[in-house]
Amino acid sequence: MGGVLTIAATEIRIGLRNRWIILSSLILLAFALILVLLGSAPGGEVKTDAVTVVVASLATLSVYLVPLIALLLSFDAIAGEIDRGTLQLVLASPVSRGAVLLGKFLGHVAVLAIAVSSGYGIAGLVAFFAHGGGDAGALVGVGRLIATSVMLGATFIAIGYIASASVRQTGTAAALAIAIWLFSVVLYDLALLGGLLASQDGVFARDIFPWLLVLNPADAFRLYNMSAIDAAAVGSNLGGGAGSALPLAGLATLLSPLAWAVIALGLSTFILKRIRP
Amino acid sequence: MTAIVKAQTVSMKFKSVDALTDVSLEVAPGEKVALLGHNGAGKTTLFRIMLGFIRPTAGSITIAGHAPGSDAARKIVSYLPEQVAFPKMLTGREVVRFYARLKGAPLDDVQAVLAKVDLVDAADRRVETYSKGMRQRLGLAQALVGKPALLLLDEPTSGLDPLSRQHFYELIADVARQGGSVLLSSHGLSELEARTDRVAILRKGRLVANAPLSDLQHQANLPIRIRVRAAPGAIESVHAEIGGGRLNCASVELFCAPGDKMRLLSKISGLGAQVEDVDVAAPTLDEVYRHFSKIGADEARQGRE
Numbered sequence A: 001m002g003g004v005l006t007i008a009a010t011e012i013r014i015g016l017r018n019r020w021i022i023l024s025s026l027i028l029l030a031f032a033l034i035l036v037l038l039g040s041a042p043g044g045e046v047k048t049d050a051v052t053v054v055v056a057s058l059a060t061l062s063v064y065l066v067p068l069i070a071l072l073l074s075f076d077a078i079a080g081e082i083d084r085g086t087l088q089l090v091l092a093s094p095v096s097r098g099a100v101l102l103g104k105f106l107g108h109v110a111v112l113a114i115a116v117s118s119g120y121g122i123a124g125l126v127a128f129f130a131h132g133g134g135d136a137g138a139l140v141g142v143g144r145l146i147a148t149s150v151m152l153g154a155t156f157i158a159i160g161y162i163a164s165a166s167v168r169q170t171g172t173a174a175a176l177a178i179a180i181w182l183f184s185v186v187l188y189d190l191a192l193l194g195g196l197l198a199s200q201d202g203v204f205a206r207d208i209f210p211w212l213l214v215l216n217p218a219d220a221f222r223l224y225n226m227s228a229i230d231a232a233a234v235g236s237n238l239g240g241g242a243g244s245a246l247p248l249a250g251l252a253t254l255l256s257p258l259a260w261a262v263i264a265l266g267l268s269t270f271i272l273k274r275i276r277p
Numbered sequence B: 001m002t003a004i005v006k007a008q009t010v011s012m013k014f015k016s017v018d019a020l021t022d023v024s025l026e027v028a029p030g031e032k033v034a035l036l037g038h039n040g041a042g043k044t045t046l047f048r049i050m051l052g053f054i055r056p057t058a059g060s061i062t063i064a065g066h067a068p069g070s071d072a073a074r075k076i077v078s079y080l081p082e083q084v085a086f087p088k089m090l091t092g093r094e095v096v097r098f099y100a101r102l103k104g105a106p107l108d109d110v111q112a113v114l115a116k117v118d119l120v121d122a123a124d125r126r127v128e129t130y131s132k133g134m135r136q137r138l139g140l141a142q143a144l145v146g147k148p149a150l151l152l153l154d155e156p157t158s159g160l161d162p163l164s165r166q167h168f169y170e171l172i173a174d175v176a177r178q179g180g181s182v183l184l185s186s187h188g189l190s191e192l193e194a195r196t197d198r199v200a201i202l203r204k205g206r207l208v209a210n211a212p213l214s215d216l217q218h219q220a221n222l223p224i225r226i227r228v229r230a231a232p233g234a235i236e237s238v239h240a241e242i243g244g245g246r247l248n249c250a251s252v253e254l255f256c257a258p259g260d261k262m263r264l265l266s267k268i269s270g271l272g273a274q275v276e277d278v279d280v281a282a283p284t285l286d287e288v289y290r291h292f293s294k295i296g297a298d299e300a301r302q303g304r305e
Helices: A002-017 A020-043 A050-074 A079-084 A087-092 A097-130 A137-166 A170-198 A203-215 A217-232 A241-245 A250-274 B043-050 B071-076 B092-102 B108-116 B132-144 B162-177 B213-220 B235-242 B258-269 B285-304
Strands: B005-014 B017-027 B032-036 B058-063 B077-080 B150-153 B181-186 B198-203 B206-211 B224-230 B251-256 B275-281
Touching: A002 A020, A002 A097, A002 B092, A020 A050, A020 A097, A050 A097, A050 A137, A050 A170, A050 A217, A079 A087, A079 A137, A079 A170, A087 A097, A087 B077, A097 A137, A097 A250, A137 A170, A137 A217, A137 A250, A170 A203, A170 A217, A203 A217, A203 A250, A217 A250, B005 B043, B017 B043, B017 B058, B032 B043, B032 B162, B043 B058, B043 B181, B071 B077, B077 B132, B092 B108, B092 B132, B108 B132, B132 B150, B132 B162, B150 B162, B162 B181, B198 B213, B198 B285, B206 B213, B206 B285, B213 B285, B224 B235, B224 B258, B235 B251, B235 B258, B251 B258, B258 B275
Parallel strands: B017 B206, B032 B181, B032 B198, B077 B150, B150 B181
Antiparallel strands: B005 B017, B005 B058, B198 B206, B224 B251, B224 B275
């Protein structure tokens, strides 16, 4: 266990030193502030308070940005380190390969958590005070968004390890990571949309589509946050009409990213154990 | 005493390449063994097998009785790769502390090994500012931390200047004195400066020699070179007396088997005032190494025919 924490702490230290944390925090903060400022215009006199609107926009932003940051953080973890020769020594040390990967995972999740909490946290506070305070309960929404974003990020960090462990070159791992991102957050939804349009009898829309939606951790994340906002803010209906037909509801939706994270960590550990550095 | 490394007829095949063929090698506790060979002779492959990174295609190998790469084996082995690299954002001290923690060594060791490799002054600078020699020394510090029972050093002296190299061999001698075994690889015999107990020479994946250096010199039976400088005007008579080849108008050079050396020298001293100076040169380490490398080549050729 000591080895796991040592590796995690070193990953965090490297994340601070190479400005990964500060850079990703600033990117998240910049995008979030843009949404806060743009979102304040229509927020006006609607019943829904401004912070909740911002949280809804940030949730959509998270679906694209957080997996990207997570994959950029993890694609280099194994292929790149073997390429540069920094991993061989760690693998020769008494720490098991499973512990090495777990340590990296905890470190990378911590790096992402720092970035997301500072980026979204600041943006949330700006939104809160820019609109003259108001219901402090809205800040709970920001906390929920941060927590679930970290969870979504953790899932994609673990998926990135699979990409990193299965190829020999960093460049290939990078290409693979981008492909995973493109597929899971852009193409997947387009394909589902196409499926909805193509299925005339409604079987796809009724029986298959909800499952496929929950199956994708990014979509599951969006569903959870939107339904949570729905419950908080009356009448916004951001979750869409599918809400009632979903196989999983509320917190259970988050089982999807959780399951993906566990499976991806297991699979990447399995691959790492077979690597011959 | 049981051997800490015990390799028996180890062979390693990569697709069409025979990286190692029937290599048997033992290293006893407290022994310093040098593994010599050209690039691609199989030195690094042997190290990777000992670390458990790859499994030999034939033969068996144990580290203090354990399978290479097992938890028990990794606990006693320290490794210094040929191209050692560290996260460049970390300082030297952080790197050593990191490996001390992974090996479960007391953190007091960190300062001690940094002092040993002479990196105390640079310990709090980032690794990216280090020179190649400093990085090599940091790699050695990392390997020394936790007092491993077996040190595997892949070309540890390649980036070091002669002074650091000497210092390096003193550190290695220290490790051996405390009962640790050292297996290090090198390009040539001359780099070793006769600092190891035994020399094993790999040639195209085959072990062609495995003996103490003095035994190898003896086995090679290379001729000894004797140069005789004659007194002015005496060169003709000296040449006529002892033979050999004329180097210039004053010197004669001849080669003799080690057993003939004393007979020849007494003959030369018998010439009295006709000889001004005698220079006797034993074969250099490089010549001995070349000799064994060539033998390996011949055997491999015979094996193929």
